[in-house]
Amino acid sequence: MAYVNGRYMPMRNAVVHVEDRGYQFGDGVYEVCEVRGGELIDRRRHLARLKRSLDELRIRMPMSEAALGVVLREVVARNRIGYGTVYMQVTRGVARRDHAFPTTEVPPSLVVTGRVLNRARNETLAAKGVAVVSVPDDRWGRVDIKTIGLLPNVLARQTAIEKGAREAWLIAKDGTVTEGASSNAWIVTPAGSIVTHPADHTILSGITRAVLFEAIKGQGLTIEERPFTLNEAYAAREAFLTSASQIVVPVVTIDGRTVGDGKPGPIATGLRREFHRFAERG
Ligand code: PLP
Numbered sequence: 001m002a003y004v005n006g007r008y009m010p011m012r013n014a015v016v017h018v019e020d021r022g023y024q025f026g027d028g029v030y031e032v033c034e035v036r037g038g039e040l041i042d043r044r045r046h047l048a049r050l051k052r053s054l055d056e057l058r059i060r061m062p063m064s065e066a067a068l069g070v071v072l073r074e075v076v077a078r079n080r081i082g083y084g085t086v087y088m089q090v091t092r093g094v095a096r097r098d099h100a101f102p103t104t105e106v107p108p109s110l111v112v113t114g115r116v117l118n119r120a121r122n123e124t125l126a127a128k129g130v131a132v133v134s135v136p137d138d139r140w141g142r143v144d145i146k147t148i149g150l151l152p153n154v155l156a157r158q159t160a161i162e163k164g165a166r167e168a169w170l171i172a173k174d175g176t177v178t179e180g181a182s183s184n185a186w187i188v189t190p191a192g193s194i195v196t197h198p199a200d201h202t203i204l205s206g207i208t209r210a211v212l213f214e215a216i217k218g219q220g221l222t223i224e225e226r227p228f229t230l231n232e233a234y235a236a237r238e239a240f241l242t243s244a245s246q247i248v249v250p251v252v253t254i255d256g257r258t259v260g261d262g263k264p265g266p267i268a269t270g271l272r273r274e275f276h277r278f279a280e281r282g
Helices: 021-025 043-057 065-078 119-128 151-162 207-218 230-234 266-278
Strands: 002-004 007-009 028-036 084-091 109-116 130-136 167-171 176-180 184-188 194-196 223-225 238-243 247-254
Touching: 002 065, 007 065, 021 084, 028 043, 043 065, 043 084, 043 207, 065 084, 065 109, 119 247, 130 151, 130 238, 151 167, 167 230, 176 230, 184 230, 184 266, 207 223, 207 238, 207 247, 207 266, 230 247, 238 266, 247 266
Parallel strands: 130 167, 130 247, 194 223
Antiparallel strands: 002 007, 002 109, 028 084, 084 109, 167 176, 176 184, 184 194, 184 238, 238 247
16 A cells, blocks of 8 residues: 555555656655564654755655654555555656746645565575675765665666675765665774764765664764775775665675675674664654
8 A cells, every 4th residue: 555645545556647746857855764563763863854855955845744654654554564664755746847846836746655574584684794896976966865866876776786786885986985875885994993974965864874873882882984995895894784674784795805704793783783772663
C-alpha cells in the first residue's frame, strides 16, 4: 500500500501525473527512514532534514511534521513492516512543463511507500563485509540537499554492481573520498581514529552519520571530521559505510584491495551493535 496525495492505495494503482515536476525535472526531495520492531527510527531527525531540503528548494512542507508522522506510521501498519524502510517523496507538484517554478500556487505532491527488508540477509551481509569501488564524483554542487535527481548516483552504483561490488565510493577531483552513492564513507586509521568527510555542501549529511557520532563519543573513540584520500582508505585498518537502511556495514575491499585483514573490524562491528542505543524510536 502506498500513500499518494491524500489517499492510501495498492501499489499497482499508485501513480503520479505525467506533469509532476518530480517526473519532469527531478524537482523534489526524499527521505528514507528505518523501521525496526514496527517503529520509525530517528523520525524527528529525518523530518527535520526533509524540511531543510524543502526550504533550500523553496517547496513548502505538504503537511505538518505531526501529520506526516501519522501518514508514515499508517504506511508502516498497512504494509505490516516489522523490519524495513519507509520512503517519502515531496515534489513541487503538477504544472504545465516549464523550467521556472509555477507562477500560480500548486500543492506539493507527497508519496509515501514502505518496504519490508530481510533482516537475516542484512545481518549476514554485515558479518561478511562488502566490497566498494571508487568512481569519480561528478555530481552537482549542492548534494547536501536530498533531491530525487540521483542520476550520477545511479550510474556510480551500476558501475559498482558491474564490478562485483556493493557500493561506489565517490572521489573528488583532489583524490579525496566524499561519500558513497547512497551512504556515508568512513575509515579507521592505523592509529585508531575514525575519519569521515565533514558535512559541507559536498556530501549528504547522513542521519545515521550524526547518530553514530554520539555512539563513537559514547565509546570513548576519537573522530576526525576531515576529507581522507583514496590512498588513505586503501591503507586503513578498517572501513565502513552508513545509511538509514543499512546502519553500519563493514567494507572489506576497496577497488579489489583488502582493507586491514579483510574481515569486518571490531570498531565497525561494535558500532553496528551499539547504534540503536543512540537512535530515537517511535
Ligand atoms: N549519502 C547519500 C548520497 C545518500 O543517498 C544517503 C542515504 O540515502 C546517505 C549519505 C546516508 O544518509 P542517512 O544516514 O540519512 O540514510
